[in-house]
Amino acid sequence: MKIRYLGHAAFEVVLDGKRILVDPWITGNPKSPVKVGDVSADIVIVTHDHGDHGFDDAVEIAKKGATFVSIFEIATKAGEKGAKDTVGMNIGGPAEIKGLKIALTQAFHSGTANPTGVVVIGKEGSFYHAGDTGLFGDMKLIGEIYHPKVAMLPIGSHFTMDPVEASYAVQFIRPEIAIPMHYGTFPILTGTPEKFQEEVRKRAPETKVIALKPDESIEV
Ligand code: NI
Ligand code: MN
Numbered sequence: 001m002k003i004r005y006l007g008h009a010a011f012e013v014v015l016d017g018k019r020i021l022v023d024p025w026i027t028g029n030p031k032s033p034v035k036v037g038d039v040s041a042d043i044v045i046v047t048h049d050h051g052d053h054g055f056d057d058a059v060e061i062a063k064k065g066a067t068f069v070s071i072f073e074i075a076t077k078a079g080e081k082g083a084k085d086t087v088g089m090n091i092g093g094p095a096e097i098k099g100l101k102i103a104l105t106q107a108f109h110s111g112t113a114n115p116t117g118v119v120v121i122g123k124e125g126s127f128y129h130a131g132d133t134g135l136f137g138d139m140k141l142i143g144e145i146y147h148p149k150v151a152m153l154p155i156g157s158h159f160t161m162d163p164v165e166a167s168y169a170v171q172f173i174r175p176e177i178a179i180p181m182h183y184g185t186f187p188i189l190t191g192t193p194e195k196f197q198e199e200v201r202k203r204a205p206e207t208k209v210i211a212l213k214p215d216e217s218i219e220v
Contacts, residue, residue: 001125002219003150005212007031008052008185011129011152016122018042018098022129022152024061025054031185033215041066042098047107047131048115049074052185059083069102073113091116105142107133109160119146125220128173130154132182135165143173150220151175154182155196156189163191167199170207177208177220 002014008031009023021041026032029052036057044058044066055074062068062083068075075088089095091114094103101121109115109132117130119142128148130139142148151173154160160182161169170178178200183191193211200209210218 001122001127001149002217003127003179003212004217005179005181005214006034007214009047009129009132009152009154009182010054011181012039012041013120013127015120015127016099016124018100018122020045020100020120021058021061021066022118023047023053023131024057025052026057029054029185031214036060040064043067043069043100043102045102045118045120045129046070046074046078047118047129048109048111049077049113050111050132053132062086067097069097069118071104071113071116090114094119094121103146105130106136106138107131108136109133117142119148121146121148125149127152128175130169132160135161135168137172139169139172143175148173148175150177150179152179152181155180155191155193156183156185157191158188161191163193163196164199166191166196167203170200171203174204175207177210177218178204180209180211 068083072088075086094101105117127150
């Protein structure tokens, strides 16, 4: 599994030979290393419909052949905007999409449709992208049920968890690797990966924190 950070909450993951984009906010993202015209994918996932999570760019990517995956109402809207292949789901057990298992999870946030996180499971690995969320105790169940190898967690504070709360999330989920996201893009997102690292060391020292810079990749 190869994970590339595209800044903010946007990731490109190659898993079982499938290219997956999550929350591909590219147009207008000051941290994005790519342009939407240069990006393609097999699957594009949008966790919720706030502008910094890339609905519009995801629709453009879907028009080029990616399957658009989101909660039912957002997927329907993507279809109306021209995405050809959409999978509208809801929070619950996984669906099989292009050979991968994809499950939407709850997220404590807002939006015009219910916000979500997402778990993606393949043969080569698995990850949980929490979307935008506050801390919730049932993250423990996401860890117990899906054992995601990697967890991408928001740490910026103000709209989501801060580094302390996100370290509790790591303690609940127990991933091998935690990747911080949703910080530093704007001055208001004050959480830092250094503080997150320090807090994770206290509560979940067996988890490795890897803070990726935009355009940086890891192979896990
Ligand atoms: Ni949001
Ligand atoms: Mn956001």
